[in-house]
Amino acid sequence: MSVIHNEFVVKNPRLLIVAIALGVILNPLNTTMITVALPAIQNEFLLTSGDISWLIASYFIVSAVFLPLIGKLSDFYGRRKIFLCGLILVSISSLLAPLSPNMLFLVGMRTIQAIGTSALYPAGIGMVRAYISKNQNRVIATLAVFATTSAAFGPTISGLLIQYGGWPIIFYVNFPVIIMSAILALKYIPKDIKNDEKTYKWDIIGIILFGSLMSCWMVFLQSLERGFNIWTFILSIMITLIFYYYEKKRTEPFINVGFLTKNLNVSFIYVQYILATIVFFSMLLFMPTYLQNVLMLDSKTAGIMMLSISVFAMMMTPIATRWIESIGFRTPLIFGAIVGIAGVGLLLTFNNTSSLVWLFMILAIIGISNGVLSIGSQNLLYSIVMKEQSGIASGLLMTSRFIGNILASSLYGVMFASGINDVNKNSMTSVLLIVSVIMIPGIVFITKSKALIGKQ
Incomplete structure (x- = not known):
């Protein structure tokens, strides 16, 4: 099988997809692998829960900023080139992060890692759209599932390895993936065509405003443990509004807010994805430390316990996909939301004297919910947007995931500011329960169209 694009012939599209998939999993994998390492890192560098939440959130803020930016750069300067540069940056950070003498150096290495991994998804999606013509949307959706699944397995992988090599070993896990991806990319991804007709217009102000609004909201959320800071809240609102109206007037915006305002159903899907991510990543973030x-x-043992979420989420992905193809989106998505409410609610029944088997079952229920909601939301998105919009839609989907991750890490910093214990765990669970309940009316609204309720 071969796919023709311009002058090039992709002789093995499957291996090209494998090369891209290996690169794509590096961002979500490194997002969650660190969760099991947090207690060791916290003890080694004498960090507070607030420090830890910034260590996590800084990765997401950088990723959220650089994902759309590098996606556009790859369109102009070559996707293969950007993809390989991303792998190099991840290699550098993975080599030096374990040698970190202090928190600041570790944050710096994680920042380089975030930039590198942020290059891989948009460049990879661009190459799929350029070189794969058959079942293109399915391939894009599969890459998104790869990203979600690798995120779910991150805590288990790191938990098993940290036992033998300490927290630095989680960075060395990247090298086999990087090497395999690089070899396949060099061999099977066609060289970029030099484009002298187009030049990239940098939206510097848009980039600065987006990074600023992310940081301001993070500062505001982190300050909630000391009370409601009205001035930080007002500043966050003002920067958000300035960003929105500035980007709306741009012909080539950093974030296409016009796309979101013109496609309200798509915008609601992103909101639902953010809410689902808050629940999922909050569990991945605080449960290993608990x-x-x-x-x-x-x-x-903590990593093995977390395996319940990842395994059941992965098992539900193909089941939910076939279920959706059979009866449509509404029933499976509502089912996923209700199961999520049940799983999070049951977490309130667990304490430090309960059976680990009971906790394993609770985490499995939450994993089932995440598996349905994740693949359901992604497939729903790609069923609504037109083929030519799949690039911007997938990029904004990843940005939504990072926003959810940032909110989850902020929630972690606030709820566990006084330490990890059953009381704070129940407070965290109560908030996640509210988030889970809010998802129900959103799902009903998004799937109200007959085209989405009936058979797909």
Whole structure:
């Protein structure tokens, strides 16, 4: 099988997709692998929960800024080139991060890692659209599933390895993936065509405003543990409005807010995806620390416990896909939301004297919910947007995931400011329960169209 694009012939599209998929998993994998390492990092550098939340959130803020930016750069300067540069940056950060003498150096390496991994998804999606013509949307959706699944397995992988090599080993895990992706990319991804007709118009102000609004909201959310800071809140609102109206007038905006305002159903899907991500990533973020600091489990056992979320989420992905193809989106998505409410609610029944088997079952229920909601939301998105909009839609989907991650890390910093214990765990769970309930009316609204309720 071969796919012709311009002068090039892709002789093995499957291996090209594998090369891209290996690169795509690096961002979500590194997003969640660090969660099991947080107690060790916190102890080594004497960090507070607020410091830890900034260590996590800084990665997401950088990723959220650079994902759309590098996506546009790859369109102009070559996707293969940008993809390989991303792999190089991840290699540098993965080599030096384990040598970090302090928190600041580790944050710096994580920032380089975030920039590198942010190059891989948009460049990869661009190459799929350029070189793969058969089942293109399915391939894009599959890459998104790869990203979600690797995020779910991150805590388990790191938990098993930290037991033997300490927290630095989570960075060395990247090298086999990087090497395989680079070899396949060099061999099977066609060289970029030099484009002298187009030049990239940098939206510097848009980039600065977007990064500023992300940081301001993070500062505001982090300050909630000390009370409501009205001035930080007002500043965050003002920067958000300035960003919106500035980008709306741009012909080539950094974030296409016009696309969102003109496609309200798509915007609601992104909101739903943010809410689902808050619940999912909050569990991945605080549960490993709870297991190690409260239940006194070692990192290996904590990683195995977290396996329940990832395995059941992965198992539900193909089941939910076939279910959606059979009866449509509404029933599966509502089912996923209700199961999520049940799983999060049951977490309130668990404490440090409960059985680990019971916790494993609760996490499995939450994993089932995430598997349905994740693949359902992604497939729903690609069923609404036109083929030519798949690039911007997929990029904004990843940005939505990072916004959800940032909100989850902020929630973690606020809820566990006084430490990890059952009381704070229940407070965190109560907030996640509210988020889960809010998803129900959103799902009903998005799937109200007959075209989305009936058979797909």
